[in-house]
Amino acid sequence: MSKTKLDSVKEKQEDDEDLKFKDFRDKLEFPIFKKIKFKENDDFQCTIIYDSRKYDFHLKEGFGFSCFIKFKDMKILFDTGGNQKDFFYNIDKLNISLDSITHVVFSHQHWDHTAGFEQVLKKVSSTTKIYLPYKFNSSLSKKIPSFLEEINIVKDFEQIDKDCYSAVLKGSSMVLTECCSVYEQFLIFNGSKGLVIFTGCGHPGVERILRYVKKEISEPVDLLIGGFHLHHSFGSTIDKIAKEVKSLGVKRIAPCHCTGEKAIATFQEMYQEDCYVLGVGSTLDINND
DSSP, X not given: OOOOHHXXXXXXXXXXXHHHHHHHHHHSOOSOOOOOOOOTTOSEEEEEEEOSSBSSTTSOOOSSOEEEEEETTEXXXXXXXXXXXXXXXXXXXXXXXXXXXXXXXXXOSOGGGOTTHHHHXXXXXXXXXEEEETTOOHHHHTTSOTTOOEEEEESSEEEEETTEEEEEEEEEEEETTEEEEEEEEEEEEEETTEEEEEESSOTTOHHXXXXXXXXXXXXXXXXXXXXXXXXXXXXHHHHHHHHHHHHTXXXXXXXXXXXXXXXXXXXXHHHGGGBOOOOBTOEEETTTO
């Protein structure tokens, strides 16, 4: 089948974008990992447990996302990555004890965020609070151990604790060749420098998540961290979204997981030293960095 003129134009556009990206990558120290030594008196930190890149080469990486968030008296496990064995290996090496976790939050039901779902929940305390998004997978929900005392289903916006909130928006995801809807939960913290937003995959769109948060809480956004779901996006789409994120007043950014290298490079160029490219084993001291 012969190529149409439109096909040729699209191919040239993709080639130009790839060359532009390669030229920019060559100028960067890429990836740039941030790690701050853990201190017991630091009241707001995030440690990456599972991601597609790693900071500590003694740990395991893979497609998926999980992080440990320490905020005041809360110890939050946000997602559990894409491989059960590697997740447990990493938390053991990072000295993260599941029975000390106060909250377990699953962003959404996809496999790369829920590995070892049942096994993880069997190892937390009976008083650990579980947060699931609206219309979470019923097969997974049935595996929740009966000894857990508090299971929360988040439908829109709610307060979890002082200065900590959860919200859910409907997004879309490609499964094979079909586009399916998925409800995704994200976390919002009111830190000392402004709001900090954690996303698992960003299926609803990070720009939409930001607009929603700004509507609910009238505080500036200090940091956006997590997956932004741009790994299959064209450069023009990435540029547009990055500019919108910046225009919405986000001061710092930490793209992970499904953001993709092209998008990470774009955010690095835009945010410079305020863009943190994290990896498995890196710890970000959010209030003090």
